[in-house]
Amino acid sequence: MSMFAQLQRRAQEGRPVRVGLIGAGKFGSMYLSQAPRTAGIHLVAVADLSPPRAKDSLRRVGWADERFAAASLERAAREGTTCVTDDADGMIASPFIDIVIDATGSPAAGIHHVLKACEHRKHVVMVNVEADVLAGPYLARRAAEAGIIYSMASGDQPALIAELVDWARTIGLEVVCAGKGTKYLPVYHASTPETVWGHYGFTDEQVAGGDFNPQMFNSFLDGTKSALEMAAVANACGLTPPRDGLAFPACGVDDLPSLLRPVAEGGILAEKGTVEVVSSLERDGRPVFRDLRWGVYAVFEAPSRYVQDCFAQYGLKTDSTGRYAATYKPYHLIGLELGISVASIAIRGESTGATTDWRGDVAATAKRPLRAGERLDGEGGFTVYGKLMPAADALVQDAVPIGLAHDLVLKNDVPAGRPVRWADVTFDATREAIRVRREMEALFRAEMGAAGSH
Structure with missing residues (x-):
């Protein structure tokens, strides 16, 4: 039975998955837009440092005020509504919550929330890649000791990359390289909150008219977010980060198998089994043909001549030898896809990617x-x-x-x-x-x- 069918059954039986969300920012808001539309899911509580801001987020994504008017978690659980609170610790401790989502983006907060979830035996979906890279290997051990699931967040690129890696390995293919795309030029490493808008091409008028956080946008541009996400992938998939940092080669989807193969065979990799981020810009600023700026990929190798022939017969784009091929997903929908993690934990008892070791x-x-x-x-x-x-x-x-x-x-x-x-x-x-x-x-x-x- 599919996850959706099992969620429908839970809804019919009156035992929905009871979820608590911490952080009503962009990622959290995207999930909030979908949670009421998903059978068998009850978002019992939203915890945020600013409850008024969280309520504004709920309204912005289409919630009616009466839906989040519950004065307590107990009342929300009983009535099928949602409680908005600034007490994340209390929410985690509540007997009316099964799964906690940390979407705060704060490393310190994320660590604290996972430790509390271990204490109260609540499963955790970790949107907070900053916290996961800072202490995820330690937190994963604590979660295992507590008997809870500590999961990556589906929709975020690390979890989607882990899914591609798992797919390849499960059908007997060796993963040579895995990663994502982004917009990158070497000068971006020196970018600051004062220079970021020029690199993005935003005008002063656009910035003044929108809700833009320059430091947050800059963390994506200066390579930090890419480094964090690839460390998370390395730690979840047993892959090895490059010794000298990410190279950010300019590469479109058709060139993935040719570029992301070992140096000895004409590629750029020092070794097989690594992570890398490809740029959607050539070094002179020209756009890459068929870029992967919003997507994820995995490059894998044919283990035999027979499999190599199958690659050719079924139209896979390969390198010149026919041995290396790639699969990719061109987009990710971040918080809109987060329900997959919630359902996977509740229905299958499985994470959607999880830290297993400290490699990156x-x-x-x-x-x-x-x-x-x-x-x-x-x-x-x-x-x-x-x-x-x-x-x-x-x-x-x-x-x-x-x-x-x-x-x-x-x-x-x-x-x-x-x-x-x-x-x-x-x-x-x-x-x-x-x-x-x-x-x-x-x-x-x-x-x-x-x-x-x-």
Whole structure:
């Protein structure tokens, strides 16, 4: 029976999946637009730091006020309505919630919410890739110990990439490379909230007339979001990040199998089984033909001459040898697709992609020469961008992760292009997010040391 049919059955039997959403921003709002249209789903609560803003989001996506007028979670659960609250911890602890969605985008908040979900044994859909990359391997272990599912969010690119990787491996194909598309030029790494709109081509009038967050937009442009998403994919799929960071080659869908193959065979990969992001722009700014700016892909290899012949017989676009081919999805609908994760957990007891190991990390890297006494302003800001690297390299370099590079004061100068190190900053080791991250580093450092001694 399909997931939809089983959701319909739950609706008919009066036992819907009871969901609590934390964060009513863009991703959360997209899910809010679809949740009432999905049989067998009851969004019992929406938690947000600003309940009035959350209510505005509900109205904007088409909810009538009476639908979110419940004064308590208990009343919402009983009446089939929704409670809007600023008490996320209380929502997670509620016996009227089965699945929690974290769509906050705050690394510290995401870590806190997952730990609370472990405590109260609530499944978690982690939209918050920032938190997942910062401490996901640690949180995944805690979730497993608690007997809950810790899942990527369907609709977001990491989960869709993980789906393609799982498809290929399940039918016996080796994944050579997997990733996504984006708009990229090398100059973007130095972009700041003051320069971001020029790179996007937005006018002052457009910016003034819309709800635009320059630091958030800049985190997509300067490579940080791509690095975070590829670290999440590496950690979920057992793939290896490139040692020197993402290359962002200009590449359209027809050239994926030719470009994303090993160097020895004419491609750009140092090894098989890696992640990469392809650019929709040539280095001179011209658009790439049949670009994958909004999509995801996986490149795989034929294991035999017979399978290679099948690729040709069924029209797959391959490289010149016929051995490498690719599949791709040209679009992702982020929050509109989030219901797949909720249904998968509730109906099948399965995640839609999940962190399994610590293979990739994202280091806070100086955008320009930084001076002692400066305060880091985090993802998408003026001081640092996120650079993807193998987790083992991040440990050796003692790199500060981009998810914690906000409001830390430098003790030392840091040259442009170099990761900021823990020794370069002052920090409060008692802060929950920093404490969890440092515990994870110590745990994996010990495990990597033990593995190396055998």
